[in-house]
Structures are given as C-alpha cells and as structure tokens.
Amino acid sequence: MSSDTWLSKINWSEDGLIPVIAQEAGSGKVLMVAWMNRDALKLTVEKGEAVYWSRSRKKLWHKGEKSSHTQKVKEIYLDCDEDVLLLIVEQTGGIACHTGRHSCFFQKLEGNEWIVAAPVVKNPEEIYSK
Amino acid sequence: MSSDTWLSKINWSEDGLIPVIAQEAGSGKVLMVAWMNRDALKLTVEKGEAVYWSRSRKKLWHKGEKSSHTQKVKEIYLDCDEDVLLLIVEQTGGIACHTGRHSCFFQKLEGNEWIVAAPVVKNPEEIYSK
Secondary structure, X not given: OOOOHHHHOOOOOOOOOEEEEEEEOOOOOEEEEEEXXXXXXXXXXXXXXXXXXXXXXXXEEEOOOOOOXXXXXXXXXXXXXXXXXXXXXXXXXXXXXXXXXXXXOOEEEEOOEEEEOOOOOOOHHHHHOO | OOOOXXXXXXXXOOOOOEEEEEEXXXXXXXXXXXXXXXXHHHHHHHHOEOEEEEOOOOEEXXXXXXXXXXXXXXXXXXXXXXXXXXXXXXXXXXXXXXXXXXXXXXXXXXOOEEEEOOXXXXXXXXHHOO
C-alpha cells in the first residue's frame, strides 16, 4: 500500500481542502476550526504539530510560528463522510485564538445577543510582538 | 434592536451557510459537523433542537426526524471569525452518526491507516426502519 493511500481516503473539497477541528486533550474544549490541504496534513503528521492552510494568506501555516502557541497533535480522526478532520491537541500556552483567548468559540448566544463569554488570557499585542 | 440582528453577525458563506459542530454536553465528545442556513439556525433556537440544512437533499433537516436521535441544544457559540458555530447538545439515544455510532468521528489515524475506533451502538437498519 502506497504511503499516501490514507490521504486519498479524504474527500477533499474542490479547492483541495478539508476543515479541521482542534479539540484540547483533557479538557475536551473545542479550540478552533481551520483548514488543511494534503501538504498541511502530511506535515502535521510528520511534525506531530498542527500545520494548517491559511485561506487568507494562501500558504501553509504552522500554527504557533508567530505566537509560539503550537499545537501538539495526539490523535487524528476522520468523520463518516470523510470530509472533516478532528485533531486532539495539547495547546501550548493555553491560547488557541488570535484574540488571546483559550478558544476561538468565545461568543455565546444569550437570548438574541452574542455575548463575550471568555476572558483574554494574554494581550494579542504581547503575543505577536515577539 | 431588530430580533434578527444576531443572525446578521454571522459571516454566512456565499451559499448562505455556516458549518456547525455539535459537541455533547458532559462528555465533551465532538459528535458531528453539519451546516445551517438562516432558517435552520432560527428554527434551532426556536425549537431548542438542532435543525440543519442538508446540502445533499437541499432542505431543512430536523436532526432525528427519521432516527428519533434529536439533539437538545443547551448552548450556542460563535467563533472569532464568525464563520463557525459550536452547539453544546444532549444527544438523544447517544447516537449522532448515521452509521449507528455515538460520534461521526470514528475513524482514527494509526500510522498511515484509518482504523475504525468506535463500535456501532445500534444497527442503522433498525434505526431507520421505523
């Protein structure tokens, strides 16, 4: 079996991408959703750290390359339709979000308003100035 | 404030959709990913049960309408880019996947193979024959 057969099992989108959920090991917290292409997923497996495809910058994005908030990948799951990945990760620094929060999912629906439901752990200016 | 302002905060895709993660309350298990349009999200909030948009059938899909495996929605979160939703749900029957498994994320990468890492809780023929 070719060593890339596992990559071909994935139902890549027309753009050659797949959405990826990063979930924190232990806490079970859903941290973020990003995208991968084949290269990103291969690199993720090789490095043991999450490498995404930045759709805005159109380039590979080794999560934490600027913030140092890397994600150590413990487990990788594929869903029944083979079009979504779930990564179980250890989140370095306890911050996944570019706003300096633990998780990107910090806006909670209360009645008909989105309220900010999680604190900034570290000021983004401090995170990205290094 | 219009009662629909909260819906306009969302960055809907060009197709008017948003991906939605359903995570189980308590266990923290990521159960599935599906899509919603505006109507689906409004209905979800009104009913307190997950209503998705089926991209294959191009219609609203009240999760559990055939299987009886509804999802009672406890909390709704929106991410920092406002383009992914996270639902915290109680999964009726403990089965979210059409294969009869607890979660749709049952294929685990081991080396360079996807292995089936979760059992079928109930035979799908039994689930959908009712």
